Amino acid sequence: MKQTNKTIVTIAIFVATFMTAVEGTIVTTAMPTIVGSLHGIEIMNWVFSIYLLTNAMLTPIYGKLADKVGRKPIFILGTAIFIIGSALCGVSNTMMTLIISRAIQGIGAGAMMPVALTILADLYDAEKRAKMLGLNSTAWGVASVVGPLAGGFIVDTIGWHWIFFINVPIGLLLIGMILIFLVEPVRGQETKKMDFLGSFFLMLTLLSLLLAFQYLSDVGFQWSVGALLLLAVVALTAFVAVEKKAEDPVISLELFKNHLFVVVNVVAALASGFLMGVEVYIPMWMQGVLGLSAGIGGLVLAPLSILWVWGSSLASNWMRTKNIHWVLSISLLIVFVGGTGLFLVPTQTPFALFFLITAVTGIGMGATTVTSTIVSQNSVSSSQLGMATSFNTLVRTIGQTVMVSVFGITLNMVTSERLEQAALTSDPDIMNKLVNPQTAKLLSEDLLLSLRSVLYQGLHVVYGFAVLLILFALIFTQTLRKKHATID
Template sequence: MEKKTNVTLVTIAVFVATFMTAIEGTIVTTAMPTIVGSLHGIEIMNWVFSIYLLTNAMLTPIYGKLADKIGRRPIFILGTFLFIVGSALCGLSNTMLTLIISRGIQGMGAGAMMPVALTIIADLYTMEKRAKVLGLNSTAWGIASVVGPLAGGMIVDTIGWHWIFFINVPIGLILIGMIWYFLVEPKHQVEAKKMDIGGSFSLMMVLLTLLLAFQLLSDNGFSLLVLGLLALTVISFGLFLWAEKRAEDPVISLSLFHSPLFVVVNLVAALISGFLMGIDVYIPMWMQGVLGLNAGIGGLVLAPLSLLWMVGSFLASRWMSQYSIRKTLLLGLVITLIGAVWQFLIPMGSSWLWFFGISSIIGIGLGATTVTCTVSAQSSVPQEMLGVATSFNTLVRTIGQTIMVSVFGILLNTISANGLQQAKLTSDPDIMNKLVNPQTAKLLSADLLEPLRKILYDSLHGVFGAGLLLVVIAVVLTLLVKEKSGRIVE
């Protein structure tokens, strides 16, 4: 009797893998003050997060190609193994530099786990059921956002920060066992075509220089190094296109971009992911800096976004069975747009309770939009390109988040600096940092507090305006897709 895939257990394994990669960010953020106190090196602390993002993004499209070429199971197992090795080395780190290197290895593994997990879901479920399963899978991010800080704090306070990394090892080994035993794939005929080495390396250079440029731009503003990296990005991209046109088996086939639907849903995914970063980073800043509330409230008002994301995903699955992809995507984007407009127009003195409503609406809209983008990207390509299409969709979200975090930061700092210069309130260059920290804000004089809060409100208003513009552009792009053919209107 031929052995078949155990769909239930493989789906559970995919959910656990998603949760494991999702919680990594929130749990490490919580533990970072303790880690810095133990290992020192606060000046390079940001690289603990940045290197994970860089190695993750650089290898995501390569893993997608390999998943199509040799199968999902070996690539998922390879990624999980690298994630385990990186986690173990993180736990054993005794300097900040070794921790950063170990996080790079961990990111290399995570770059395979997430996109290949989504590809496995696409293999196991029909398009009608896939959206529901992706909706359930996305709840891992919501649970991680709530559980991560609590678990991180508890682990650090009891058995030590090393165990936030060590705990990944047994879970990862169980995942490898489950995928190895319960996922049965048809035998892949490994084609004799040469691997696209030139395209792979030039693509990795594009991603490395682009993400590194925006990371440095966010930290230090424009500099010769940033401009040099952006120039290298353009050159590397030209080399990538040249390599792909000549490759026998390109790492990302340029034929993918002949489908206008594929292009649009990925652009929308990038824009919406960038918008999400504005919500996650700057609503808590509003709670603390503008309203003077504690950090816990900032996390609390974002909870509906995570929880109602699943509701939006389920709605999208229903809409996709009734309407076209274009109409489903528009419905999700319009709901998101309502939340974005409300957020942009909310007055300075509004109660923090209103943000529950904003967060809820945006959560439903983003849940519906994100799942529709993933399913659309997968359904708009042939089965043999499913891994590449899924990994590319994951990649553009990372790029959208990275670029917009930098843009939002520059926008906030520029508006704040102009506001402080015009008001001439203080010469303290660190005054806005003191304002957004509830502990230090209490020490500011009353005659400074209100004007500073108005400056911060104006700055956040600018950030939310930029976020609103991203959603509007996404709506316009979607309107350019014809209802039946999926072609862009000429």
């Protein structure tokens, strides 16, 4: 009987992770050129947000399907949809068609990441899985470096359309690798009906919730945001009612009776929210407060990606000998140290010190992420593995989406208030000019120093909130019973 080729399938998963991870950074780099070509700067943000939105909406559905019909067909389906979306993005000739094509891309990507992690769980035991997840997470770090470089090169040489077209041959190669080298056991005939009504209410809940925070970030709290949040509550209530009666629920409510499963997923959401504060606002600190170039500003995040792998490896070793309460607590404490460092450092902190801070944060985040993923998978039966993995991926996305909006609103409120108090300038675009190294050069020295102080105060408050997230995660972790077993 033919066996799965672990090495080739694992490489395919790493490539899939890299391809979905690089999509964000490469598009960000090309966006000024795309806007110049297609016009429509006023709806530019939707090129990013619609991808995340459709991705999040479909993630739990794919997870359930992976449990019902198998990982292989769902991963291939998601990759095929991603390829189609990429090709349509490449041939788009208006911003609206690009946004619609990005929505299709996101629908495909919603299957690729969680199902890939589920395949890893099928292939490796808990100890080896921790190491593989650590290696897999480096794809995100590599993408953060390669994406901007590749995006700039492609745009300057063969045109922005090819940042999307390049996904087509890679995606086809992925499908071939999984089709040929992943061998799944034959599943019995599925007799339970798919929970379509529950799936609908779950997607409606996620759509209204994530749209609400997108609008909140764009226009502040208006009636439309309130209406969307109310719709999310109503849809969630309906979802719970449907799942209680469903023969085969898309997300089993029994999972939430498992205290360990609930804790690790709450921790995953809070830690992912914290991570957005680091990844989005450290480069802003480098450029706006220290006056460094964009390239150097982004470089300071490199230790986070590199040390993430070591943190994952540490967690895999700890989980063999220590209980889950201990492993999560230590992992979060390391993150807390890094976050507190960001909160406490003064305005003119030496550039090198940020390397130390992001290195510590990377170790803690690597350990926290791999622990929450593995414990989430191991706390359920094998028949619910896809569901548990996709739910873990989903809560991370929700944590990131919500906290990006909250951090953005916080920064805008604090900087606007400080500018008004100091009566520095009447220019509403002044903070954007500050964080752009090219336009910052045009500001007077006195104004530049004052604005940097204002930005520092705003970032200081953002990091205060970010540290609170980790503090809440630590407190929540203490509700775990210390008898929870090690991962063998």
